[in-house]
Amino acid sequence: MDRMGEFELLARIRERLPASGPRTHLGSGDDAAVSVPGGATATSVDALVDGVHFRRELASPAQIGHKALATALSDLAAMGAEAGEAYVALGLPPDFGEEECLELLDGMVALAIATGTELAGGDLSRADRLFLAITVVGHGPTPDSFVARAGAQPGDALVLTGEIGAAAAGLELLNSQNPEMGALVERQLEPTPRLAAGRALARDGATAMIDVSDGLGADAGHLAEASGVALRIDGEAVPMADGVAEIAAAIGRGALDLAAGGGEDYELLATIPPKRLAQTADAVNEAEGCALTKIGEVIAGSGVEIRLPGGRLLEPGGFDQLA
């Protein structure tokens, strides 16, 4: 965008931002935002592009803003970090007007307030298609307070927050001829980063953690590879969101296939010593209001097995063939 347009839009954006948080000494509008981290930081960046990660014709500007920040914060949740600051780069196409830009920001600000995240800086550019690149900084007292993907030990329980499949089923609904807006579509368009659950898991001794963004099968594979272990998942134990089985049946796929292959649920997949399971499930339920379910276990070896009813086994990458 031209410079004067950018400056004016930036001024309007700044008016909508809540006051600076406790860590920030200098917010948006200078060359850089200044803050004083309390201890260690966890930083992650996510890029979202129209037509790749979302489609403007299927989501409101506010939903696009919400989802972009949510997916970035989900990475902090998967570290067990406390949400801190977000820095937002926007590429704005000519047909995405100032009002739409402010709506997008409103969606982002609402989630920022709900999660205690400060929008501390940003940059605007012209672009052919809408894109968002969001860098989030999370905080913890020490580097060891964060939970990496590596660290799972044979004998640990494999646990999952909430339920999966809703986002993939919601996407199927959105892509259908007559999409009905409902809980499944909402899970696709407005995912919740599991920040409180992530902190509870980190406090209670999770040995490894990842967020389910690429799909349970793929993300379990990442965790197994980083930890140098194998994961055995009991397919029947995987908690499925209401309505997923019906959508899967309607399109001729298995519910677990749709759920494990689809991704974007932004639930947390973690490993934890079995003796801590009950206590951690209580802590997650209290902090986040969702269940923590044991869906499998960590064993020596490599790769991911999903045991299906009838004793059938599936390797990662096999999800596409799952019926």
Next chain:
Amino acid sequence: MDRMGEFELLARIRERLPASGPRTHLGSGDDAAVSVPGGATATSVDALVDGVHFRRELASPAQIGHKALATALSDLAAMGAEAGEAYVALGLPPDFGEEECLELLDGMVALAIATGTELAGGDLSRADRLFLAITVVGHGPTPDSFVARAGAQPGDALVLTGEIGAAAAGLELLNSQNPEMGALVERQLEPTPRLAAGRALARDGATAMIDVSDGLGADAGHLAEASGVALRIDGEAVPMADGVAEIAAAIGRGALDLAAGGGEDYELLATIPPKRLAQTADAVNEAEGCALTKIGEVIAGSGVEIRLPGGRLLEPGGFDQLA
């Protein structure tokens, strides 16, 4: 890009990255990068889009990578921060292949190594046009160790590092029928963030500072507005890069018009008590190998005046009319 392609490219990218720096406990490849800041942080984000901030037909992938990181680091230089970590989101169009992506990264890595910056994380996406969004984190012992745009006091000297006009003249050359590659074009395509000069200015008592990215006139205006002062610039004192006058004459513009309106020089514009001027100029020269020139002064009031030979005065926004 499809997920397998992304994972493979990420693996190839990670191979090229230098080992983690002293602050980073967990680098690229987990949900987030973990580091322990030493005191206060300064964080800035910049988005660059093909056709807006650079043109693929005029710059090599390595130059694009260099310039994107350089412009982001320039914001840290303008805070007087020590370069720390960079987080890079790339949008890759179908005709920008894996080799070009790795070349782009090589250009970025070379500057990262030269400036002590760690490429600590990133994200890749498909896109219609190449874009880069770079978040950089700089460090300092305390929030007060950074220099904001606000803080200039009437009576302060207005100083500028290096020389301006080269980037704008280089762009004119690039846009001409038969561009000759030379120092001016290099300044346009491969700017140097003045990190060492920025730290020297911060140490020696700069009261306000900004990098010259939008043009001397516009950026002086930002500094004046943030500080609540007026800036009086002596047009004849502004140091002009070699060759700028010739390019300006060839296109029928004044040298100061081209230089002050064109931007992208990434020199630092700062205010400093006059008694510290000589010492700071020595420190900048020693640290960065460039001059620090007094180009004007801070006075009470608002706005920016540029005094031209003959006593003519120009207000900000008047640069477009400058002959």
